[in-house]
Amino acid sequence: MPRLDDKLWRDMMAHLRRKHASICRQWFDELEPIALEGGLLRVRTTNSIQQNYLQKRCLEPFNDAAQAVTGALIAVRFEHHQTAAGPADHHKAESNGAATVETPAAAVAETKPAVPPQTLEIDVSDPMEPPAFSVTSDNQRIDNNGQAIELSDDFVLSPDYTFSNFITGPNNQLAYAASVAVANQPGTAYNPLFIHGGVGLGKTHLLQGICQAILTQRPETRIVYVSCEAFMTQFIESVQRGQMLQFRHRYRYADMLVIDDIHFLSSRERSQEEFFHTFNELYQANKQIVLSSDAAPSEIPHLEERLMSRFQWGLVANVTKPHFETRVAILRAKAKLRGVDVPDEVIAYMAQRIDSNARELEGAITNVLAHAALGGRPIDLELAAEALGDQINQPRSNHATLQQIIDVVTGYYSVKLSDLQSRRRHKSVTEPRQICMFLARRHTRYSLEEIGGHFGGRDHTTVMHSIKTIEERSQVNDGFAREITALEERLDQAPATPRP
Numbered sequence: 001m002p003r004l005d006d007k008l009w010r011d012m013m014a015h016l017r018r019k020h021a022s023i024c025r026q027w028f029d030e031l032e033p034i035a036l037e038g039g040l041l042r043v044r045t046t047n048s049i050q051q052n053y054l055q056k057r058c059l060e061p062f063n064d065a066a067q068a069v070t071g072a073l074i075a076v077r078f079e080h081h082q083t084a085a086g087p088a089d090h091h092k093a094e095s096n097g098a099a100t101v102e103t104p105a106a107a108v109a110e111t112k113p114a115v116p117p118q119t120l121e122i123d124v125s126d127p128m129e130p131p132a133f134s135v136t137s138d139n140q141r142i143d144n145n146g147q148a149i150e151l152s153d154d155f156v157l158s159p160d161y162t163f164s165n166f167i168t169g170p171n172n173q174l175a176y177a178a179s180v181a182v183a184n185q186p187g188t189a190y191n192p193l194f195i196h197g198g199v200g201l202g203k204t205h206l207l208q209g210i211c212q213a214i215l216t217q218r219p220e221t222r223i224v225y226v227s228c229e230a231f232m233t234q235f236i237e238s239v240q241r242g243q244m245l246q247f248r249h250r251y252r253y254a255d256m257l258v259i260d261d262i263h264f265l266s267s268r269e270r271s272q273e274e275f276f277h278t279f280n281e282l283y284q285a286n287k288q289i290v291l292s293s294d295a296a297p298s299e300i301p302h303l304e305e306r307l308m309s310r311f312q313w314g315l316v317a318n319v320t321k322p323h324f325e326t327r328v329a330i331l332r333a334k335a336k337l338r339g340v341d342v343p344d345e346v347i348a349y350m351a352q353r354i355d356s357n358a359r360e361l362e363g364a365i366t367n368v369l370a371h372a373a374l375g376g377r378p379i380d381l382e383l384a385a386e387a388l389g390d391q392i393n394q395p396r397s398n399h400a401t402l403q404q405i406i407d408v409v410t411g412y413y414s415v416k417l418s419d420l421q422s423r424r425r426h427k428s429v430t431e432p433r434q435i436c437m438f439l440a441r442r443h444t445r446y447s448l449e450e451i452g453g454h455f456g457g458r459d460h461t462t463v464m465h466s467i468k469t470i471e472e473r474s475q476v477n478d479g480f481a482r483e484i485t486a487l488e489e490r491l492d493q494a495p496a497t498p499r500p
């Protein structure tokens with residue numbers, strides 16, 4: 001069995017940088033190998049957010065690196081503080097009916113000195129006691145007793161999504177300032193905080209930033225953080241299983257409720273009703289509510305008036321596309337996070353070419369770094385042009401977003417999104433609406449039902465009828481066919497988005 005020494009660890013890191021560049025982060029330097037025994041390499045993380053993240057998102061590349069550099073079958077395990085305890089301690093924690101979750105007390109140690117780690121317990125023994133702490137996720141399920149909380153594999157807080165890693169500019173200043181204020185004074189500064197904007201513009205980053213800052217300052221805070229879809233799924237399952245008491249218990253005992261993509265409530269009457277009561281109860285108890293959405297409250301189709309007005313009670317902050325200077329700063333920050341220096345001219349080149357959103361900028365950095373690592377080449381303009389060639393000239397077919405379609409169509413026909421989503425039947429509105437549906441079907445992967453939902457909660461037969469109408473008209477009317485082609489060309493010229 002190979003011995004654990006500095007060289008082995010250095011080789012592993014080098015292997016990761018070479019073969020798995022996209023996962024590598026500067027903070028990997030803080031990881032500390034503890035022991036290599038019985039085919040298990042134990043690695044200590046600085047905080048529990050890192051531990052969770054690495055264990056769930058990066059285990060395979062680390063296993064691969066360990067095996068590649070030793071030639072032995074080795075599994076990696078990430079540990080942090082008490083979880084690094086021996087099996088006896090672990091058994092003790094399990095046997096008293098409590099699942100232990102460590103708070104990320106030192107996680108955002110950027111602003112505060114490290115404090116001793118604290119262990120929180122999700123007590124599964126008393127069904128009427130609220131859990132001490134929960135970060136719930138899409139796949140979390142209430143168990144048969146309605147109490148134990150299971151953290152899913154596909155959701156973790158990302159150590160990258162902190163306030164200090166968030167680049168501000170005119171496009172997101174208000175949303176950022178409000179998020180920091182909420183983290184400092186939950187329940188009082190702005191309640192609810194409603195952040196809306198297009199894809200990849202940092203809404204989730206801010207939501208997680210708030211959670212991480214609060215957990216650092218007030219580790220005892222009970223945060224429930226779910227996607228809107230998870231909220232609705234849990235609601236439906238709870239109704240079906242007769243577990244509404246537990247469902248309400250979970251949500252209404254929270255100190256802070258964070259819901260991503262709240263626009264999915266659109267047209268979901270029963271979920272809206274349930275959320276309305278959850279909102280009221282938390283709001284009246286001065287508990288913080290943070291929501292993100294792809295549209296402003298007034299533009300979410302089929303949202304009850306009473307919910308729409310409540311969403312506007314606190315602060316509604318919009319995030320928009322970053323300007324050139326902000327894009328440059330985001331690219332620099334993303335490169336730094338990966339522990340790599342990218343020359344200014346390359347950064348400027350990328351910022352000029354990619355002007356849509358931060359997710360694309362991040363994807364571009366990843367792409368360039370992967371090219372450099374795999375080819376063992378320096379990062380220069382030639383490499384960047386080569387690496388981004390695909391992305392810049394990528395054919396658009398099937399990769400447009402709904403937002404791009406809406407932007408193109410509303411711009412071309414001078415109509416408003418709210419008109420497209422309304423019940424209005426005037427030709428000046430119905431035609432652009434039908435074209436949107438037609439383009440959405442051709443250029444995105446949304447289902448007929450989802451497309452209908454987005455354009456005013458129309459059902460799939462309406463969408464099918466719209467598509468057929470546009471197809472038939474294009475066949476018999478050359479002028480109209482040219483209009484559609486022109487719109488598709490505009491879509492082609494819209495900035496590329498990453499593939500889903």
Ligand SMILES: Nc1ncnc2c1ncn2[C@@H]1O[C@H](COP(=O)(O)OP(=O)(O)OP(=O)(O)O)[C@@H](O)[C@H]1O
Pocket residue numbers: 160161165166167168172197198199200201202203204205206294330333358359362
């Ligand atoms: N201002 C910013 N500074 C640094 N990184 C950013 C910024 N805005 C977005 N990002 C990064 O871009 C990526 C996408 O951001 P995020 O997931 O928060 O977008 P989103 O608005 O929630 O998009 P979606 O609606 O598609 O879920 C993340 O990696 C995030 O860190």
